[in-house]
Amino acid sequence: MTNLLDVENLWVKFPTRQGVFDAVRGVSFTLGRERLGIVGESGSGKSMTGRAILRLIRPPGIVEADQIALEGVDLMQKSEKDMRGVRGQRISMVMQDPKFSLNPVMTIGDQIMEAYRLHSKASKSEAYAKSLEMLEAVSIRNPERVMRAYPHEMSGGMGQRIMIAMMLIPNPEILIADEPTSALDVSVQRQVLDIMDRLVKERGMGLIFISHDLNLVADFCDRVLIMYAGRIVEVCDADKLHEAQHPYTRGLLNSLPRLDAPRKRLEVLQRDPQWSTAPSVSGRI
Numbered sequence: 585m586t587n588l589l590d591v592e593n594l595w596v597k598f599p600t601r602q603g604v605f606d607a608v609r610g611v612s613f614t615l616g617r618e619r620l621g622i623v624g625e626s627g628s629g630k631s632m633t634g635r636a637i638l639r640l641i642r643p644p645g646i647v648e649a650d651q652i653a654l655e656g657v658d659l660m661q662k663s664e665k666d667m668r669g670v671r672g673q674r675i676s677m678v679m680q681d682p683k684f685s686l687n688p689v690m691t692i693g694d695q696i697m698e699a700y701r702l703h704s705k706a707s708k709s710e711a712y713a714k715s716l717e718m719l720e721a722v723s724i725r726n727p728e729r730v731m732r733a734y735p736h737e738m739s740g741g742m743g744q745r746i747m748i749a750m751m752l753i754p755n756p757e758i759l760i761a762d763e764p765t766s767a768l769d770v771s772v773q774r775q776v777l778d779i780m781d782r783l784v785k786e787r788g789m790g791l792i793f794i795s796h797d798l799n800l801v802a803d804f805c806d807r808v809l810i811m812y813a814g815r816i817v818e819v820c821d822a823d824k825l826h827e828a829q830h831p832y833t834r835g836l837l838n839s840l841p842r843l844d845a846p847r848k849r850l851e852v853l854q855r856d857p858q859w860s861t862a863p864s865v866s867g868r869i
């Protein structure tokens with residue numbers, strides 16, 4: 585498996601009045617042409633890890649790493665101007681709620697065409713044709729009508745698929761999806777997952793799928809990093825997630841309600857202070 589991304593010893597630090605808070609602590613992993621899940625409870629550092637790859641941490645937050653190499657080229661060495669050529673071009677990011685990412689006063693069509701023309705010298709009619717094609721690629725029915733619509737006319741699932749379509753226009757090598765389906769109902773969630781799955785299989789894209797949903801990640805991803813308090817505590821193949829060994833992962837699994845088991849009180853996760861001081865496990869291959 586060729587590594588698209590190689591993250592080594594990544595730290596995200598926030599200076600606070602009480603001292604420096606380390607949101608991500610020495611995380612290392614690689615990403616191939618695969619679906620890599622990052623799971624963990626709220627505040628474990630999943631989003632910060634995703635955003636740090638794109639150097640999208642706002643000051644006073646600081647990103648430090650031995651390297652964040654995109655096909656062998658270290659992004660940490662790039663200027664802010666060069667990073668603008670990476671963001672949205674070679675690495676795209678889809679966030680949880682598309683309503684915050686789409687411009688409410690522009691039609692969907694104008695927004696997609698603008699995104700397309702930003703990345704190519706296409707004429708207006710070429711951009712229109714390409715935008716229709718992109719909407720079809722994310723299973724939007726009646727794309728001509730959708731092109732004329734405004735974001736508030738879209739359901740959450742459609743908005744999310746439109747965002748994915750926009751992110752795919754420049755044909756990125758990597759898509760970072762941060763809880764992309766958590767606001768969607770189960771059937772729409774499946775459609776969005778299928779689209780991302782196709783992109784990995786057909787285009788050879790690398791996907792970082794950030795989620796707090798262990799069952800979803802076990803089902804959808806190839807490999808999983810489990811994060812706790814800014815560190816990776818365990819790395820496993822997704823189909824082995826239910827056999828995970830780390831007490832935190834076991835605790836997360838045991839605190840999930842199950843429909844197929846007799847009803848019993850859900851276990852409360854007992855935390856061991858050692859989990860947050862042990863060194864981060866490496867997710868590099």
Ligand SMILES: Nc1ncnc2c1ncn2[C@@H]1O[C@H](COP(=O)(O)OP(=O)(O)OP(=O)(O)O)[C@@H](O)[C@H]1O
Pocket residue numbers: 598600605607624625626627628629630631632633645796
């Ligand atoms: N500007 C900031 N200043 C200080 N701490 C911050 C700042 N932004 C985020 N953090 C902290 O960084 C930690 C990691 O946040 P992150 O958003 O990565 O968590 P997460 O695992 O993605 O959680 P969620 O699932 O809730 O999104 C959290 O403890 C958060 O409080």
